[in-house]
Amino acid sequence: MRTLLLSTAVVALLAVPAAAQTRTLTVATAGSQNMVDYVTDYLGPLFAERYPDVTLEVLGTGPGDAGSQAIYERLAAQRNAGVDVIDVDVAVVHQKMGGQMVDEGLLAAYRDAIATGALVTAPTAEMALGVDVSGYVMPMFHSQTAWAYNSAVIDTPPASYAELAAWVEQHPGLFGYNGIRNGMSGVSFVVGWMYANTPFAEQLAQGPFDSGITETAEWADALASLAAFNDHVTFTPGNAGTLDMLNRGEIMMGPVWVDMFYTWQADGRVSPDMRLTLPSPGMPGQPMYYVIPEGAGEPDLARAFIELATSPAVQAEGIVEQFNWYPGIDPAHLDGYLAPESWEALFAEITPEDLTAYSRSFPIADYFDTILVAYERDVE
Amino acid sequence: MVGSGIRNLIGLLLIAPAGALVLGLFVYPLGLSLIGAFGPSVEGGYPAPFGRFRNALDLYADDVLFSVLVIGLSVGIIAVLTVIIAGYLTLGTSPLAVAVLRWLYRWPLFIPFIVAAQAMRGFLARNGLMNNTLVELGLLTPLSAQSFLDWRGIVITMVWKQLPFAVLLVAGAMAALDRSTIEAARNLGAGRVRCLIDIVLPQVRATFGVALVLSTVVMSGVLSVPLMISAHSPTMITAQMAFRINAHGDYGTANALGLISYLLTGAVAWFYLRQGLREKG
Numbered sequence: 296m297r298t299l300l301l302s303t304a305v306v307a308l309l310a311v312p313a314a315a316q317t318r319t320l321t322v323a324t325a326g327s328q329n330m331v332d333y334v335t336d337y338l339g340p341l342f343a344e345r346y347p348d349v350t351l352e353v354l355g356t357g358p359g360d361a362g363s364q365a366i367y368e369r370l371a372a373q374r375n376a377g378v379d380v381i382d383v384d385v386a387v388v389h390q391k392m393g394g395q396m397v398d399e400g401l402l403a404a405y406r407d408a409i410a411t412g413a414l415v416t417a418p419t420a421e422m423a424l425g426v427d428v429s430g431y432v433m434p435m436f437h438s439q440t441a442w443a444y445n446s447a448v449i450d451t452p453p454a455s456y457a458e459l460a461a462w463v464e465q466h467p468g469l470f471g472y473n474g475i476r477n478g479m480s481g482v483s484f485v486v487g488w489m490y491a492n493t494p495f496a497e498q499l500a501q502g503p504f505d506s507g508i509t510e511t512a513e514w515a516d517a518l519a520s521l522a523a524f525n526d527h528v529t530f531t532p533g534n535a536g537t538l539d540m541l542n543r544g545e546i547m548m549g550p551v552w553v554d555m556f557y558t559w560q561a562d563g564r565v566s567p568d569m570r571l572t573l574p575s576p577g578m579p580g581q582p583m584y585y586v587i588p589e590g591a592g593e594p595d596l597a598r599a600f601i602e603l604a605t606s607p608a609v610q611a612e613g614i615v616e617q618f619n620w621y622p623g624i625d626p627a628h629l630d631g632y633l634a635p636e637s638w639e640a641l642f643a644e645i646t647p648e649d650l651t652a653y654s655r656s657f658p659i660a661d662y663f664d665t666i667l668v669a670y671e672r673d674v675e
Numbered sequence: 676m677v678g679s680g681i682r683n684l685i686g687l688l689l690i691a692p693a694g695a696l697v698l699g700l701f702v703y704p705l706g707l708s709l710i711g712a713f714g715p716s717v718e719g720g721y722p723a724p725f726g727r728f729r730n731a732l733d734l735y736a737d738d739v740l741f742s743v744l745v746i747g748l749s750v751g752i753i754a755v756l757t758v759i760i761a762g763y764l765t766l767g768t769s770p771l772a773v774a775v776l777r778w779l780y781r782w783p784l785f786i787p788f789i790v791a792a793q794a795m796r797g798f799l800a801r802n803g804l805m806n807n808t809l810v811e812l813g814l815l816t817p818l819s820a821q822s823f824l825d826w827r828g829i830v831i832t833m834v835w836k837q838l839p840f841a842v843l844l845v846a847g848a849m850a851a852l853d854r855s856t857i858e859a860a861r862n863l864g865a866g867r868v869r870c871l872i873d874i875v876l877p878q879v880r881a882t883f884g885v886a887l888v889l890s891t892v893v894m895s896g897v898l899s900v901p902l903m904i905s906a907h908s909p910t911m912i913t914a915q916m917a918f919r920i921n922a923h924g925d926y927g928t929a930n931a932l933g934l935i936s937y938l939l940t941g942a943v944a945w946f947y948l949r950q951g952l953r954e955k956g
Contacts, residue, residue, distance in 0.1 A: 361921035474906045476918045481906070530906040532796060532824060543802040545822065667922055668718060671734055675908035 320596045323354040323369070324387035325362030326583060329558065329618060331355035334387075337613045338604055345603065349596060354383070359479060363392035370401045370588050381590040384597040387435055390419065391660055393584040394426030403589045404430040409598050411605040414624040418656075419582045425502045425659030432584035433605050434623030436554075436614045439573070439580035439654055440483040441645055443541055443556055444548040447568040452548065455575040456491035460520070463527040471529035471537055471546035475670050478534035479581075482667070484550040485521070486657060487578040489666055492517035496576065496655075504661040509669065518673040525674065538565055550578070553645065557619035571644040577653035582623060607632045615641055621650075711930035718925065727931035734915075734928070739935060741909040745826055746894050749833040750887055753841050756834070757886065761846040762871040766857070784839045788832075789899035795832045796903055799823035828904040829911070833894050840893075841886040848882035849875055881951065888947045895940045912936045 320342075324330045335353045342351055356365040366386050373381050388396065396402050406412040406420075407430060417437065421429045442459075444452040453459040463470045473481035490496040493513045498505070508514055529546050531537040537549040538556065542565050551571075559565040585601045587594060603609060610622045611632035619641065622629055629638075642650075657663060715723045716730035732739070760780055767773040783791065798804045801822035809815035823831065852875065860874045861867075876883070901911040912932050919929040 359921060361917070364921055364924060474908065475922075476908075476910070476914060477902065477906045529822075530825075532903055532906050536796070536906070539796070540800065543800060545801040664923060668734075671908075 317348050317350055318593060318596065319350045319352055320384050320593050320600060321352045321354065321382060322385045322387070322600070323356055323366050323383045325356050325358075325366055325389060325392075326387065327358040328355070329555075330387065330583070333613065333618055337617060338600075338609070341609065342600055342603060346596070346599070360389055360391065363389040367392055367396060367401070370396070371399070374401065374590070379590070380592040381588045382592070383588050384591045384593045385600050386586050386588060387583050388586060389583060390423045390581045390657065391663060393428055393432050393586060394423035394660060396586065397423070397428045397431045398426050401589060402431045403587045403591065403594065405587050405594070405598055405601070406430045406433055409433075409602040409605075411602050411624065414605065414607070414628045416625040417582065417623070423584070424657055424663065425504070425661070428584075432586055433601055434582035435585050435604065436610075436618075436620035436623045437580055437582045438620055439553045439645070439650065440480050440487075440550055440578045441553050441556075441571045441573045442548055442578075443538070443551045443565075443569050443571055445541060445544070445566075445568055446570045448547050452570075452572045453574065454572070456488060459574065460524055463524060466547070467527040468529050469547040470527070471531040471540055471549040473531045473533050473537055474675075475667055477532060477536070480534045480537060480550045480552055481531075483579045483657070485670055486663075486666060487550075487574070487655070488521050488524075489517055489658075490655060491576050492520060499658040499662045499666075500656050502659045502662075504659060506665070509665060514669075515673075518669055521670075522674045541569060542566055553580075553621075554619040557641075561619070573645045573649045573653045575653060577655040579655045579657045580621075581657055611637075708930045708933055711926055712934040714927055717927060718923070727927040728935070731928050731931040731935065735909075735912070735932060737909040738912055738915050739932075739939075741826070742895070742911045742936070743939065745829055745833070745911065746891055749830050749837070749894055750891055752830070752834045753838050753890055754883075754887055756838055757841040757845050757883070758871070758876065760838075760842045761849055762867075762875065764842075764846045765849040765852075765875060766867045766871055768867075780842055781839050783836050784843070786836070788836055788897050789903070791832055791836050792900045792903040795828055795835075796824065799828045799831065799904075825905050825907050829901055832900050832904060833897070836900075837890045837894060841890055844886040845879055845883050848879040852878055884947050884951070888944055891943050892940050895936055 322334055324334055331353060335351075339351050339353065342349070356362040366383070366388055369383065370381060370386075406415070412433070415433060417434055419437070420432060420434050421427065423432065442452065453462045459470065472484045475482050475485055486499075489499065493499075493508075495508050495513070498508065529540070531540050531546070531549060534552060534555060537546070537551055538559055540546045541549055541551075553571060556565065556569070556571060560567065560569065585604060587597045587601070591597055604613075605624055607624065607628045610624055611629045614620045614622050615629070615633060616637045621641070658666060712727055713724040714727060715721065716726035719726070719730045719733060721727070721729040760776065764773055764777060767776075786794075796803075799822065800806075801820055803822075805823075806815060806820040810817055810820060856874055856878070857870060860870050865873070896913065897911075898913040898917055901914040902917070912935065916929040916932045916936075919925045919932065
């Protein structure tokens with residue numbers, strides 16, 4: 296018995312180096328739990344079929360910009376410490392951080408080296424909030440903010456920011472959003488307000504940065520009118536908080552992420568009475584990017600992983616059908632991979648025309664910060 | 676002589692792992708953030724050394740005041756309720772009521788702040804469980820129902836979560852008292868309230884103070900509760916620190932806010948220690 300135990304232990308010890316030789320691909324993803332779920336439950340098994348000897352390790356770094364900030368700090372710290380092999384092979388980051396990472400030379404250019412690189416046509420694959428990221432990023436998906444409203448109570452929702460401002464005066468407290476500190480749907484609403492109420496929409500989104508516009512009367516008026524608007528609204532605790540309050544009937548309207556809205560509705564957590572509308576002159580949406588850190592240990596596997604993740608079949612089934620995001624590659628390439636019902640369901644309430652007309656990008660990074668600071672100083 | 680030298684060395688070796696942990700994981704990062712609080716501000720362009728404090732107070736003076744008021748109010752409510760609950764546990768005459776209370780009051784101790792905050796989100800909302808129950812009972816009309824998801828929600832959650840901790844400490848100290856003093860007072864005709872205030876409380880003052888100071892420290896550091904309960908502004912310092920880092924990557928101002936928060940809790944602890952020393956001396 297004892298010999299058996301001993302020999303088992305010896306075998307186990309010998310087996311360890313053999314197991315360590317299998318390769319490991321580390322994927323770090325910012326974003327909410329659904330992003331981690333997508334990589335572990337959907338992409339992981341698909342990748343394992345093709346690369347059975349590779350272990351996939353998924354690291355969720357948390358929702359919102361904080362998640363991307365955590366990935367950035369990890370990469371920057373390793374580079375500053377002179378580490379030879381960076382311990383992240385693929386990262387999924389937000390648009391703003393994608394630009395900053397390219398700017399600081401933390402990422403490797405890889406898009407031209409993968410087969411799906413040519414399938415991307417979105418402008419966000421070239422420019423990320425004012426930074427040229429061409430070649431360094433592949434959009435995983437596009438996500439869009441819009442206003443959700445309770446159609447059992449509201450027949451015709453306000454179609455623009457101006458109409459909304461009038462609407463909340465007649466219906467105080469029935470519009471709700473989450474400020475700027477509790478999730479991006481609130482930030483997006485504020486950015487949309489600045490696009491709508493200043494003449495600087497183009498400049499905010501495209502640059503160049505000129506802090507002079509914050510001195511103008513139009514800028515001050517937009518902030519003052521937002522402060523007045525805030526007197527008539529309800530503040531919600533977070534992106535999920537807005538949907539919860541809509542569903543409990545505490546508010547009748549509020550800004551939400553389209554993918555989150557559809558996912559909750561499919562799960563039965565949001566009433567079918569809720570509908571979406573994308574107002575004039577538009578609200579921001581953003582992509583998440585797949586990136587490969589410069590100096591990653593497994594660049595070949597990383598490219599293979601991203602190639603799989605951005606292939607038309609995966610984009611159709613995973614991104615659109617299962618997670619209700621808009622595809623990262625050009626939708627034309629999904630033809631034949633996607634059931635017509637899924638396509639129609641995705642565009643039922645916000646049509647492709649609405650998206651073309653009213654889907655905006657977030658402002659360039661400097662203006663983005665400027666708007667957040669202005670909101671803290673002058674609106675709250 | 677030699678023996679005591681070796682013993683000293685062994686003693687040092689024994690505490691070395693714990694000491695290294697404290698140094699590496701607490702003192703070193705604390706030092707870094709203290710240093711990081713001083714310097715020119717990225718935003719607002721204030722010069723070193725106090726630029727980051729000026730920027731922090733420029734933007735968040737009302738949040739600092741809000742935190743002080745919310746924590747002060749919470750500590751006040753905790754103090755009153757602690758005296759009532761611990762007093763009843765010590766002086767209560769109905770064994771059944773005491774047993775039920777003893778069993779019940781500890782529950783929130785085992786629930787993390789973030790879970791408590793999530794539960795309160797559903798409980799305190801305008802059409803949440805609390806208001807719906809009141810409406811069903813006919814105590815409230817649906818139109819007059821209002822949301823408690825603002826500073827009141829923060830206070831309610833903090834008190835709910837921190838009260839059992841304070842009661843545990845104070846009731847323990849009360850139970851350890853020499854009961855003959857209480858019985859003597861009762862025999863001389865003192866009522867239970869009088870007995871609690873004049874006999875029991877003065878004897879557990881030190882523990883009572885510790886419970887309140889520790890509660891203050893814990894509540895000053897909670898991020899999940901203000902973040903999940905209230906999107907209003909002003910909010911608590913912790914939420915603003917997180918926002919500075921997450922939205923702006925601005926560790927300088929966040930460090931300055933952290934130091935302000937540290938000074939505030941430090942002031943409470945200092946005040947308490949000074950009181951204690953004066954009584955002893």
